[in-house]
Amino acid sequence: DIQMTQSPSFLSATVGDRVTINCKASQNINKYLNWYQQKLGEAPKRLIYNTNSLQTGIPSRFSGSGSGTDYTLTISSLQPEDVATYFCLQHNSGPGTFGAGTKLELK
Amino acid sequence: EVQILETGGGLVKPGGSLRLSCATSGFNFNDYFMNWVRQAPGKGLEWVAQIRNKNYNYATYYAESLEGRVTISRDDSKSSVYLQVSSLRAEDTAIYYCTRRVGMDAWGQGASVTV
Numbered sequence: 001d002i003q004m005t006q007s008p009s010f011l012s013a014t015v016g017d018r019v020t021i022n023c024k025a026s027q028n029i030n031k032y033l034n035w036y037q038q039k040l041g042e043a044p045k046r047l048i049y050n051t052n053s054l055q056t057g058i059p060s061r062f063s064g065s066g067s068g069t070d071y072t073l074t075i076s077s078l079q080p081e082d083v084a085t086y087f088c089l090q091h092n093s094g095p096g097t098f099g100a101g102t103k104l105e106l107k
Numbered sequence: 108e109v110q111i112l113e114t115g116g117g118l119v120k121p122g123g124s125l126r127l128s129c130a131t132s133g134f135n136f137n138d139y140f141m142n143w144v145r146q147a148p149g150k151g152l153e154w155v156a157q158i159r160n161k162n163y164n165y166a167t168y169y170a171e172s173l174e175g176r177v178t179i180s181r182d183d184s185k186s187s188v189y190l191q192v193s194s195l196r197a198e199d200t201a202i203y204y205c206t207r208r209v210g211m212d213a214w215g216q217g218a219s220v221t222v
Binding site: 032034042043 | 142151153157168170209210211213214216217
């Protein structure tokens with residue numbers, strides 16, 4: 001199975017900051033990488049699919065990039081409502097595997 | 108609007124079993140693969156099971172950690188998918204989410220299972 005290594009596990013940032021979260025796959029996942037946001041007490045919500053496609057209704061400050069084994073979620077200007085845990089998911093091979101998550105808080 | 112609603116969670120004694128249901132609406136259920144994903148308290152997400160559609164002969168796949176204790180099934184006439192979990196253990200305590208597609212584009216609110 002493909003393993004996903006997500007970093008950092010915890011991130012503290014200020015409103016307006018540019019924030020990046022990374023996921024590294026144990027092998028090439030051909031850009032089949034999604035990003036999810038999970039707020040406290042809620043179900044995960046898909047933000048980005050297939051590396052860089054923005055889900056309908058998601059603000060444009062969220063973007064994704066990457067290829068091969070390395071992928072990044074970027075929030076261009078952090079807003080208070082972005083406080084959440086973020087997960088990546090590879091769906092190139094097998095059932096799909098998640099990263100361990102990044103908890104994003106305001107400084 | 109796509110809607111996914113899980114039911115059937117609750118408090119179960121160790122060794123017991125549980126059947127979770129996932130009712131869907133707002134899309135052509137027959138066309139889609141469906142999954143169960145779980146999240147233990149304060150932990151990350153773990154894929155549990157997948158069932159494919161009729162075109163793929165309703166093939167099923169299970170996480171190795173749960174294989175032999177879980178069964179996923181679907182009823183296309185009811186736009187629903189089910190998860191039967193047996194021999195429940197404390198470590199099965201989690202919120203169980205029903206999700207659509209391999210790319211998991213839509214999620215229910217989850218069903219809480221406490222063992």
